[in-house]
Each structure stands twice: as C-alpha cells, then as structure tokens.
Amino acid sequence: MASEKNSCLSGEGLTKIFGFGRTRTLAVDHVDFDFHEGEVVSIVGESGSGKTTLAKMLLGLINPTEGEIHFLGQKRDISSQKKRQEYWKNIQAIFQDPFSSYNIFTKIDGVLLDCIRMRGGGHLPKEKKIELMTEACSFVNLKFAELTNKYPFELSGGQMQRLMIARIFLLKPRILIADEPTSMIDACSRATILDYLMKLRDEIGMTLIFITHDIGLAYYVSDSVYIMEHGKFVERGSADEVILRPKEPYTRRLINDVPKIYEEWDLSTV
C-alpha cells in the first residue's frame, strides 16, 4: 500500500562521520530510506545507534558527510539561510526534553505568534491571531486564556509537550520528526501525547517519523519500522512483519529485552 503513495523524504547512501583519524566515528553508515506521504515511520535503535544523528540530518541541522536527501522527489537544497527556512516550513520536530525546547525569555504568546508568522500570517489582525492560537491550544486541551502572558517554565512538563504539539498544529508541516517524544513522561501521559500526535497526523495529513528506543511504542504507532544498529538499518518493513516476525538476531534481541505481559519474559538471555 505504501508504494502507491508519493515519496516524501528519501535518502541514498546517507553517511555522517564525526571526527577524523583516531577519533573517527561512523555515526550513520550509508543508509537508504524512503518515507511516503502520510506514513507513520519509526526508527528504533539503542543509545548510540545513530538515530538522533540521522534525525538531525533530516532536519538539516547538520550536513551529511556523504549521500543525498530528496525532498518531494527533488534534491534537497538548504545551501542558503533563506532556503533553509523555506525547508523548515515543511519539516518540524518535537524533542525529548520539553524543558529545553523553549526560549526561556519568550512568553507563550510569542512562541505561538512565531509559528503564525512563519506560516505567513504576520499581517493578520490581532483577533484572528488570537483565534488561531486559541484553536491550536484547544486542540491539545490547553486553555489559551490561562497561558497568555505566562513563561514556559510556569508550565508542567506534560503541558509543555502539549504546547509543542500545538505549535506543530499551527505550523502544519509536511513532515514531523518526533525524537523520543514520550521518554521523559510517565506511561499514563504518554498515551495522551500519542493520541494528540496521531490526531494531528489525521488532521493535517503529515508524515510522522518517530525516533525511539521503545519497540513497543514503535509497534503501536507505526506503519513501517526501521531497526538501526551501529549506524545501519539492519531490518525494515511493515510493523507487523518486523515486530512479530523478526528475521535479524538483533531485532529479536531488542524485542526479547522488553518486558512482556502476555508471554513469559525470558531473563536467562542476558
């Protein structure tokens, strides 16, 4: 079913090397991928497998050492600041730590107004802007009237993460990269955040890329799963295929190491 859809973001031989000589580290090693429009993709790997480096390259925050990224079928061009900002209208991210994702000197109104401005809504009358912000906040069950004139540090972690989603709602990007969006919050609020992300996906039809170490989460949310080890994709395919019928020993180990509730958790294989 994925092949019928258009490719949204794809890469060929994407590589990132940090350092040189003795400290040379191959963080991402010639990976190929093809994310389709409207698809939910998970990139699963342990710490140090290179998944965040890959995400940064997709976002254009760091340049790949080798390889190409194609965006909407064309070679991605972010050589100038202007082009880069144009690209960022299409691709956005949510990070693990909501506490460090905000500018501490900007009020929440400012955070949201920035998003409206970025979508070219800078000229709108004030009432219209407030209406847009209220709509975005109510999408994630926050009350804009209570948030206005507050600074980000006055919110709880869960609220901040939800505000992050409200930002994405205003920006309406084509691609959203969620880098461990739920690993800092407890299991109960995790369901809420995932719910909002999926609702947002349905609302604006974006491609959602989850970067996570939680294989259960990957299985729950995604259409296709990429398993990453030492900078390489060792296994990829539809979620059912990869998680229920893993072929690679590494994937099997990852799944084995997660506590289960229906099957016996095998502790002997450590």
Next chain:
Amino acid sequence: MANVVLEVKDLTTKYITRFREDVYAVDHVSLKVEEGKSLGIAGESGCGKSTLALSLMGYYFPPLYYTSGEIIIDGKVISGMKPDDVRKSVLGTEIAYIPQAAMNALNPTRKIINFIEDVILAHDPTENKKFIYDLARASFEILGLPPEVLQKYPVELSGGMKQRTVIAVSVILRPKVLIADEPSSALDVTSQKMVIKMLRSLMDTGFIKAMIFITHELPLLYNVTDDIMVMYAGQIVEQAAAREAVFDPLHPYSKGLMGSIIVPEAGLRDVKLAAIPGVPPNLKKPPAGCRFAERCKYVRAECKVTAVPLYAVGNGRAYRCILAEQVLREAYAHGQ
C-alpha cells in the same frame, strides 16, 4: 503463614511548603510484605510513590515530616526514631534504598572499593580493610559482577554496570528490605534486563528478604513483583496480586493505567490506548470525596461528597471505590 518482614500501619507523612501549607503526600497507607515476596507500587508522576519510598525508611528531613502511623521491620518499630539513630542502625542494615539516579552516588575521584569502605566504616568504624575487601569480593561474585570492578573508577564503568554496582553495594550489609525506586528507567533495555535479573537474584541468594519495587512502567512491574499496589494522590486505590492487577483491575484509575500499557506483542495494535483525561488533584486542598472523581468515567453524585474507604474483598485484594466489584467489571466489559 509466612513471616512478615515489613509492615506499615496507617502511615501518614506530609510536606510543609514554604508557605506553611501541609501537603499529605502519603495518606494512611498500610501494607505488608512477607518474606521472599516483592511488592510493586504503580502510579503516575506526582502520586506519592517516591515519597512513600522515602517515608518507609523512617528517615525524615525537611520538608518531609512524619505525622502518624507505624513502620515495623522484622518486629522492630522504626517510625518515630531520631534521624541520627535511623542512619546508624536502620539504613543499610534493615532497609536499603536505590533511587533512580543511584549511579550518581559514586564519587568520581574514588575507586569502587573505597566507596564500599566508606559505606561499611560508617556503620562499624572498627572493621579492617582486608575484611571489607573479602566481603565486597564475595558479594560481587555471588551477584555475578566481575571483581575487577572494585579496583576501577566510576568513569571506567558503563551506566548499567554503575547501577548494578551501586545495587550490590547497597545490599552489602544484608538489609532485610530493599526499596528500588525506578532503578532501571535511565537505562536502555538490555541494561535494564540485567538490573532486573540482578534484583531477582538478590532474593534467591538471601541478600534481602523482601523488596519494594517502584516504577510507572507496568509491564516491568508485572514481571518483577508478586503483588501490585496502585497509588493515586497519596492514597492506595488498589491492592492485588500482580496478575489480577494487570488483567482484572477493579478501580477505574487502575483500569486506566492498565489501558496505557504498550508492549511489542501481537494484538496490541488493535487495542485503543486509553488515556486518562485531566490531571491529579492538588494535594494542598484534596477533594472531600473520592480523589479520582474529577477524572472518573463512572463518577456518581455521591462520589464527590464522602471520602471512600479501602474495601477489602478477600484474598489480599482491596480497592477504593464505592461501586461494587460486579458493577465495575460489567462497566469495563461494556465500556471497552
């Protein structure tokens, strides 16, 4: 009947904020852990899990204050003791505590063996170094940790190894009860599994007699503990055997928690995750009635008026809801 190692009767502890407000973070909690058993405590952030863990040690320092209740470890009452006495005669020997970031306890400028010496000498200044080294080596060998670790500095060890080292050190004086507060949340899945394996082996090898395990990750809790206690806003809302708590929860809050479980197993994708709407109540002014009423799907008018006691339903099970067992089960069967 097995020997009860840890018994807590009606323990209440409070925080006093800088505006002189009382916050009862542990509110009339009673529990019992028998020898060889482990008890899991589940609940979302801010429900009082970690405060309960701190309170169980009997070691109170501002802003946490002891209010009432009893903590009995192996027949010895430790509640109401002076903090200094607790530190000398309870911590480490009767009860040990592993916080989430336990590995930060290691001093980066000292070797692991020096750290162990500090721990043991704090309890008995007369021990000699040879004895301590032999004891440490023997403990490490039983627990499957390489003895070379003793001569290393913390920076030379991986996160998982540091965490396991600290656990090994915390049980070196053979405490009766071990409280593990999210001991594996900062680790990746493989290290987590090693830590869990080690915690399980502590009981089998006789290092500890009972364990209290705190986490918000239910699949983990289910795999580690014998019984599960669900906390909400400082109170116990459900107590049951692990299997019952996960597959047949009674309290609507437990039901909600169990609905948020994510595991990589067949069939999970078809289940809709049930998020509990709303936030926990502010404990500065706890609601008069059921504390969960504001967020409960099955709320009735009387829920918001009178406080709900913990109803025991036999077999060690108890839950805090005015609705009968049968009513709740039927509601869940239709609701899902």
